[in-house]
Amino acid sequence: MNIKMKVIQAIDNNEFIDLLKGKGDYKIELHQWVSANVPTNVESILTKGIYPLYLDDQNKRVELKLEQSLITMIDGELFDIYCALSTIFCQLIEEGLGTAPFKINQDKILNKLRITLNSKEKELKNYFEWEGLGKPEGMWTEVLRMDSICKRRWGISLL
Structure with a gap:
């Protein structure tokens, strides 16, 4: 099943968050030559699934489903927060490159993300x-890396 069909299936089955977390059949593998320790290929979910669906069928309102799912995930467990952060970061990259066909509501999503990341700093460090594997400050190291890139490239702070 191609990625766009997985997005449709996830929407139809009310499993969109499972898609973003790479749960079960929704896991999208990275290219065999890419070495990254991630639960799913968020970039492919966006560029080969969500964006084509948005362009083909705006009645699905996949962009709103994405935003609602991210808000829910930001309130979740550390793994959910990490998956939301990764998706938001990838979306910001695509927006910055001009390749995203829509923009997320940065005020709403980033404000919520900032509050959660700052309140969970200690937990993320542990x-x-x-991406926190083998790093002295765990996932917090990845949060700082993403924040630095966002500040440098687009003047956006994640913290």
Whole structure:
């Protein structure tokens, strides 16, 4: 099943968050030569799934489904927060490159993300899974990296 069809299936089955977390059949593998410790390929979900669906069928309102899911995930467990952060970061990159066919509501989403990241700093420093694996300050190191890039490239702070 191609990625766009997985997005449609996730919407139809009310499993959009599972898609963004790479749960079960929704996991999208990275290219075999890419070395990254991530639960799913968020860039492909966006560029090969969500964006084409948005362009083909705006009645699906996939952009709103994305925003609603991100808000829910930001309120979730550390893994949910990490998946939301990764998706938001990738979306900001696509927006910055001009390749995203829509923009997320940055005020609403980034304000909520900032509050959550700052309140969960200690927990994120002790979260040693995925991109936090092997880093002295766990996932917080990845948060700081993404924040630095966003500040440098687009003048946007994630913290």
